[in-house]
Amino acid sequence: MSTRPRAVLFDRDGTLVVDVPYNGDPDAVRAMPGAAAALGRVRAAGVPVGVVSNQSGIARGLLDAGQVEAVNARVAELLGPFAVWRWCPHGSDDGCACRKPAPGMVLDAAAALGVAPADVAVIGDIAADVGAADAAGARAVLVPTAATRREEIEDAAARGILADDLAGAVALLGFRPSGSAP
Template identity: 65%
Template structure:
């Protein structure tokens, strides 16, 4: 089932808790592990010619808990496991910095759309928390929440679409990648 008249030309993913296991303030590439259905879904998107990207708040930099280099090392590991990605956007700011890029603001999604040469309406954002969904809505993109046990119930209730897996989330907009139903 498609929720859009315009075809999806790019899928943007939150990094921690969506593409990889969430390890708070992780600066160690050896602790990067892909989540189920992610690698196959990304491969399928690439085979269909759909751009893929990463949109990630990394406040550990702004809070002084991580260095930019540590985040780059983790991102390199993500890219080695799951890449290549067409676009990466990282917000290094703490919540108190007042930047325009930190989710739930739309800055990173709008910037990625510009780099990809796409209208936000042709982008799907997939994440595990409300800020991911809110950023997509603010940008004019589509959003699907793939909650984890830590996702707040009110975030699940507020999401326009909720999926069990990344594959299911993508399949609602790109039927060729829908999970097989029993």
């Protein structure tokens, strides 16, 4: 990837924090290894970071918007401030434009940041994150977890958008530790 993006959007669950399905409990939030350092490298370059997250537990009646906001606040306590938060409360059958892999959240976050979608990167752990980036015209990086399907990993590897961890993801986007060669 040739130039650094002007904004980086992260998936929340499974990317920034350990995925606890339908988590509405801030006390259950645990940062993914390396998340704080990766975010710090992007922030140190003066590039805004944001979060784009599907929260279908709301549509399923398993949690409410207040619980999502409380969990988001805990994520910010652990990992620092985010310039923009976007989350989709819809289920997979609702037909909304925001639920990843639809581009709505990425486009909305880019607009809120005053950045063209082509100047945004999305880092996530599943194909829906990559799909949302693709649909919005943004760049994508896949950081697989145990939940990532093999074919998603193979596709990302073939496209050159696969990273082993968050440090590798931000390095792939041009954010290297200070003192590193460009």
